[in-house]
Amino acid sequence: MANFKKMAKEIIDYVGGLDNIKEMSHCMTRLRLGLKDELKVKKHELETIDGVMRVVVIGGQYQIVLGGIVDEVFEEASKIVGDNVNVNKEMIQENLDSDTQRKKGKFIENLISLLSGIVSPIIPAMLAAGFISALAKLTVLAGVSETNTTIQILTVAGDVLYGFFPIFIGWSAAKYFKANIAITIMVVGLLVYPNFTALFTNFESLKFLGVPVTNVYYGSSVLPAIFAAYLIAKCELILRKILPNALRSIFVPFLSALIVIPLLIVVIGPIGVWGGEVFANLFRSTYELSPILAGAIIGGVWQILIIFGMHIAILGLVSAPNIAMYGRDMIIMTHAPSLICQITAGLAVALKAKDKKIKKNALTLSLTSFFSGNVVEPVMYGINLKYKKPFIAVCIGGAVGGAITGAAGAGTSAAVAFSIYTFPVYLGAGFGGLMLGCIVGGLVTFILTYIMGINEKESV
Structure with missing residues (x-):
């Protein structure tokens, strides 16, 4: 039986110890570590650990492929490093700014790493939704009527992730950028809140403080939620420095939401949807x-x-x-x-x-x-x-x-x-x-x- 505690300790030691780790996360098969100094990593020793299949490096992030034991190793590693296992954006930015050429050369890699780091925690929900949908369809194939209420409930349960996808992205992005999760979900939730979308039907011209609000479908968007979480994290950081301690608990979340909401619906949201569409259309255009x-x-x-x-x-x-x-x-x-x-x-x-x-x-x-x-x-x-x-x-x-x-x-x-x-x-x-x-x-x-x-x- 594998000694997961020993594996976790060896991995941490070979990547340069606790002081060299900026972030830690995991997906289905990989332990993902963001490091401060890659020169401290003993990559060969990492790959020789019993149970480690391979070590992949992208954008400064070390992805240690463990397969089905990743959950157990991640749990043990989490006990060693503590609760702070997500990327600290400020440290990443400082590290990249210290070497302009490295930043330019690895911009795409870091962007992919960022997107993967945000989407990865949602993969289990995507799998769960997929298997629930598969179970419903398999039951229908077995002869149960599609109008059966149990089948209908399973079908809806399998679709709920995609109906609120921006909220899931917002939750994960908030953890990634160290933003207040509840505030982020509240702000991003506005994009798919039926009463908000109904405003475009009820009013001929929807404006916020005189600025027109564009009617955009956000149900399948990703980038607006990511941008919102990033801005909330920045607002919280700045407001904590400006406001006295006695006012922070109330005014940091209030002002963060008040600042980001209009920016989100007037500027960031439409641009984010457009940016996501450009990326998606590269694939759609090729397919068409x-x-x-x-x-x-x-x-x-x-x-x-x-x-x-x-x-x-x-x-x-x-x-x-x-x-x-x-x-x-x-x-x-x-x-x-x-x-x-x-x-x-x-x-x-x-x-x-x-x-x-x-x-x-x-x-x-x-x-x-x-x-x-x-x-x-x-x-x-x-x-x-x-x-x-x-x-x-x-x-x-x-x-x-x-x-x-x-x-x-x-x-x-x-x-x-x-x-x-x-x-x-x-x-x-x-x-x-x-x-x-x-x-x-x-x-x-x-x-x-x-x-x-x-x-x-x-x-x-």
Whole structure:
């Protein structure tokens, strides 16, 4: 049985100790650490810890891939470092400002890291919503009427995340920027509050202190909530310095909300929605130009995006808003066959390898990834990336499968990985094409992996 307390202590020691940690968080498979000085990190020692699959660095954040034990290790690490496990924005800004060239060179990486850090805590809710939706659809397939009230309740429960997505983003962003969570949720909640949206119907021209308020749909937005949380954190910081102690408890939250609300609905909200739309439209435009091309690109690069943690930001900015706005995502879900490709590559290694230990590991990790709901990190880091050629085959097979899936117009009603447990949310138009994409992409990957083989002495 793994000693999670020992693992947590070793990880903290090898990243330079407690004093070198700025933030700590985790996603489904990774412990994420923001550090002050990367020169203090002993990366090789980190990767040799029993249970650590790989160490990925992006934007100064160390992502330690642990797979299914991440929760246990995170819990033990939290006890060691205390309760402050989220990014302190001020420290990050000071660190970046100390080296202008480094800031410029890593701007995109830091932006992705920021978005991933905010979206990651919402992933469990996205998974829960997806599985609830899948359960409802699976029950209907089993013969229960769609009009059954239990089915109706489960369906609504599965949709609630997407109906209030900005609020979830606001909660996570408030934790990220160290803003007051309750104030942030109150302010961001205004964007999706029915009485606020009704004002645009009740009044011919809606103004705040004479300034026109733009009628914008915020239900699927992400950036306005992030900007709001950031501004509230800044306001609170400034107001605490200005106001005397006796007035802070009342006037800091009051003035923070009073300042940010008009900025949010007049300026930040519309601009944020526009910015999010620009990002999302990059994917939508490619899909509209050619679903086959879009599917091939997304399916071919998705596993690379997972390595750098970029997939989380894209899910938050594109896939979830698509589902919130249209009830279905047909674009980002074209990565689904690439998940199957990771597993078939591992199975090909298990069949091809001569070394009994490699065969056993490849088979075990492939089955683990499959039965865990296509959480592919175990086989990806444990086998396919380690021996390089299988991962190349995965990217090729993923592109082929993604192209077929895109051509079929397949979609999903929940932002969850395609697996034996979640397939009901992928049912509908194009489902047959999705299955064909998974089969063909998986076979292409298997055949290429088997033909190319592996150097059994090779490792990363």
